[in-house]
Amino acid sequence: MAITKIAEVTVGSGGVASIDFTSIPGTYTDLMVVFGIRSGRANHSDEVDIKFNGVTTNLSGRYLSGDGASAGSGSVPVAFAGYSAGSTATANTFGNGQVYIPNYSGATAKSFSAEGTGENNATNSSRLIFAGLWNSTAAITSLSLYSDSANTFQQYSTATLYGIQKGSLAGVTVS
Amino acid sequence: MSEIITRLEVNCATGETVEIPLTAEELVQREADAAAALVAQAERESAEAEAAAVKASAVAKLAALGLDEAEVAALIG
Numbered sequence: 001m002a003i004t005k006i007a008e009v010t011v012g013s014g015g016v017a018s019i020d021f022t023s024i025p026g027t028y029t030d031l032m033v034v035f036g037i038r039s040g041r042a043n044h045s046d047e048v049d050i051k052f053n054g055v056t057t058n059l060s061g062r063y064l065s066g067d068g069a070s071a072g073s074g075s076v077p078v079a080f081a082g083y084s085a086g087s088t089a090t091a092n093t094f095g096n097g098q099v100y101i102p103n104y105s106g107a108t109a110k111s112f113s114a115e116g117t118g119e120n121n122a123t124n125s126s127r128l129i130f131a132g133l134w135n136s137t138a139a140i141t142s143l144s145l146y147s148d149s150a151n152t153f154q155q156y157s158t159a160t161l162y163g164i165q166k167g168s169l170a171g172v173t174v175s
Numbered sequence: 176m177s178e179i180i181t182r183l184e185v186n187c188a189t190g191e192t193v194e195i196p197l198t199a200e201e202l203v204q205r206e207a208d209a210a211a212a213l214v215a216q217a218e219r220e221s222a223e224a225e226a227a228a229v230k231a232s233a234v235a236k237l238a239a240l241g242l243d244e245a246e247v248a249a250l251i252g
Contacts, residue, residue, distance in 0.1 A: 009185045009192055016183040017197060017205060023188035047212075056208065072223040076215060144182075148216075150209030152180065161187065 001169040004028070008160040015040060015152035019159045022142040026105035028163030029174055033101075033143065035116075035159040036094040037084035040151040044089045045118030045126040047148035050081040050099055052110065052140045061132030068124045080130040081145055082116015084153065089120040094157060097128075104140040109133060180205075 006028075007021055024031070039046035045067070051059070059079045065072045082097020089095075097116020104110060111133050118126040134140075145159055166174045180202065181194040197205065230251070237247045 007185045007187045007190065009183055011183060012194070014181070016194060017180050018182040020182055020184040021187055022184055023186050025187060049212075070223070070227075072219065074219050074222055076219065078212070078215070148209075148212045150205050150212075153183075 001167045001172055001174045002165040004163045004165065006161045006163050009158065011153050011155055011157040013155050015154050017152055018144045018146035019153065020142060020144045021161045024141050024143070024161070026139055026141070029103070029166040030164035031101040031104045031140070032098060032162040032164060033081070033145070033159060034098045034162070035082070035145060036096045037145070037157040038094045038154040039084040039086055039147050040154060041086045041147065041149050042088060043086035044120045044122065044124045045083045045095060046086045046151055048081045048084050048095070048097060048116065048145055049148045050079045050114070051144050051146070052134050052136070053138060053142055054144070058135040059132065060135070061130050063128060063130045065126065065128045067126040079132045079134065080128060081114050082128055083118035083126045084147070085119050089118060090122065093119040093121070095119050101140065106139070107137045109135045109137065110140060
């Protein structure tokens with residue numbers, strides 16, 4: 001198994017609506033996206049969604065969530081990637097999360113998993129785990145992270161895309 | 176002057192990173208997605224509240240039958 005950093009990006013001043021990785025090579029076995037994001041949403045957190053190849057169709061998933069006040073679970077027709085910190089979260093904190101996408105370049109439907117937390121030094125801090133499906137046989141060549149509520153990702157937010165190559169390393173096997 | 180909303184694109188083949196202003200179509204789609212997300216969020220919260228209310232009702236009925244807290248927890252977790 002080998003993990004290779006494909007690309008890394010940091011948001012500049014002014015913020016952006018989304019972070020888009022394009023022209024993803026099909027040479028790896030799996031993909032993993034790791035992010036640290038702060039959103040402009042006036043809340044302690046903001047949902048970060050992911051879409052593949054620029055479309056939001058044929059997506060579904062199950063989530064488990066909690067925010068310090070209540071817990072939830074259910075099905076959704078979108079793809080959660082995790083949470084960002086919102087603008088009322090503790091200053092200078094960034095929500096973090098990761099999405100793992102096995103067999104992203106194959107000709108079968110793409111399952112994926114995600115987890116993330118909003119990070120907030122207060123009672124309310126959102127936490128999420130998600131099992132998703134993009135029901136498409138197309139190889140994933142691009143992916144985008146964006147705010148569920150159409151807010152912007154703030155300066156110094158980061159995202160990194162890794163490629164996972166099958167094989168064994170230190171007792172961990174990807175096949 | 177209105178704010179220019181951009182997206183940050185990194186080309187994994189070249190490593191080039193560019194900020195690209197959203198097109199008019201993308202702006203409209205973004206607003207539509209956000210509106211749909213609000214509706215979906217309200218539906219999720221409603222479903223979760225309904226499930227919590229049903230659970231509370233079930234717990235109350237079990238208690239009325241004489242089960243103590245430990246016995247109720249053993250049944251429903």
